Amino acid sequence: MREVYADHAATTRVVPEALAAMVPLLGAAFGNASSAHRRGEAAREVVEQARASVAALLGALPEEIVFTATGSEANNLALKGVLAGLDHGRAHGRRRLVVSAIEHPSVLETARHLESRGFPLTVLPVGTDGVVDLECVGRALGDDVALVSVMWVNNEVGTIQPVREIAALAHAAGALFHCDAVQAAGRVPISVGELGADLLSLAGHKLGGPPGAAALYVRRRLRLVPLVHGGHQERSRRAGTEDLAALAGLGVAAGRAQRRLAADEAARLGALGERLRAGLLAACPRACLNGDAVRRVPVIVNLCFRGVDGEALLHELDREGISVSTGSACSAASPGPSHVLTAMGLPPADAHASVRFSLGEGNDEADIDWILEATPAAVMRLRAMNDPGVRRSA
Ligand SMILES: Cc1ncc(COP(=O)(O)O)c(C=O)c1O
Known part of the structure; x- marks a missing residue:
């Protein structure tokens, strides 16, 4: 895998x-x-x-x-x-x-x-x-x-x-x-x-x-x-x-x-992050970016996938070999919604529907290809489980 x-x-x-x-x-x-x-x-x-x-x-x-x-x-x-x-x-x-x-x-x-x-x-x-x-x-x-x-x-x-x-x-x-x-x-x-x-x-x-x-x-x-x-x-x-x-x-x-x-590694990773963000937003209806679209480091992409439980999506992606997180690693054990997303005014349901992708040196275009293939499918599966009506309209 x-x-x-x-x-x-x-x-x-x-x-x-x-x-x-x-x-x-x-x-x-x-x-x-x-x-x-x-x-x-x-x-x-x-x-x-x-x-x-x-x-x-x-x-x-x-x-x-x-x-x-x-x-x-x-x-x-x-x-x-x-x-x-x-x-x-x-x-x-x-x-x-x-x-x-x-x-x-x-x-x-x-x-x-x-x-x-x-x-x-x-x-x-x-x-x-x-x-x-x-x-x-x-x-x-x-x-x-x-x-x-x-x-x-x-x-x-x-x-x-x-x-x-x-x-x-x-x-x-x-x-x-x-x-x-x-x-x-x-x-x-x-x-x-x-x-x-x-x-x-x-x-x-x-x-x-x-x-x-x-x-x-x-x-x-x-x-x-x-x-x-x-x-x-x-x-x-x-x-x-x-x-x-x-x-x-x-x-x-x-x-x-x-x-x-100095060697523009940040630019290479930034381009990967932008591709990831744009690709997921285009492929996942009702998904939105958490945080300002411009004043951010492009390698951290936090998305809200409405109608999906972020934890469930994390585990679904884990099964596909993709490691992501909900909130931060140190809050992984806390059941409450992220204090960051809450401070930004997200309702608890949207905060719980959010997942963070964060890219780094080891990532390449093929990684983004795989995330862009696996994530929309996982989101669709989870939405269909939550609401069988979604399956009919998918
Ligand atoms: C912004 C920020 N500050 C502080 C820390 C804490 O660093 P450490 O895990 O090394 O204690 C982290 C770790 O996630 C972080 O992201």
Whole structure:
């Protein structure tokens, strides 16, 4: 059976170059980057090379990169680390956190947790297009706001948020700006300087690196209280012996992602995504795109197939060898409708009828051919099961 992996927003395959860099580090080339001997020095070199590579992908300085294990940890460190820093000592009346309603749970739930600990929270709405409205941002920004956190690319619908404008508004109001760029890194060129980010998160496993290695960019001289106290790794911003192999894999994947962005890989994948979107909309009556048609990364295609249960469609496609998801991978276990689609105003029935296709490096035209053949047929079958009248009119 042909296998088509169309769930790259959940995770990606470790690219061969990254794997090749990792394997020796799990064997003969092991080491602790804090050790004083030559093996330790070699390990330190691995960590610093990875740091330089991630910094280059973001247009940052190596010392501005803090390694974490996951994108979720990077987001937690950004929000909790900044607010704890403000709370200690010289802080002023700025304690409010502003986040959008379509953030990943690692931002939203962290923000709600901080709210329960006494940090006021404002959740910005989004329009039916899945984009944060700048006027709402402006209205939310008072002199009590400490930090604004808005993602670059939404993981469920792929919409691109006006992050540069939001960063500028946050700074004009005296607040810091954090950007969750987990779905943007490797897909769009990133320059933390041009963006105006004070903090920015990415995760290796979304860009061809392994799970277990992620990073938080922290602008120089910004005060951040660690989540994990202990040794002085990561300039005392995250204690613990480094996962050498995972970091090496992240470094190689970041370098490769940067070269592929320059080599127009994004354009090749974007064209595949556009073909997928247009083909499915044409072949599936009553299907519609979730999220803005233009302000989005074309590789994430989230469609509502009215009259179909998204879960049932996912399993039907799985039987055809096509891997997709409903909502995001981390909400797969939650029975409620997607918080992103709900925030965009979709009624629960439409949210439950939605499926996300997300393309990545391994996909080619033949994959799109197969999705375009199998999906309309699966939608038709499911609609016919739900409503036998459909079979007669098909
Ligand atoms: C936008 C976004 N932020 C954060 C995360 C969390 O990353 P991780 O799974 O590495 O914790 C994800 C993962 O899906 C994501 O899509």
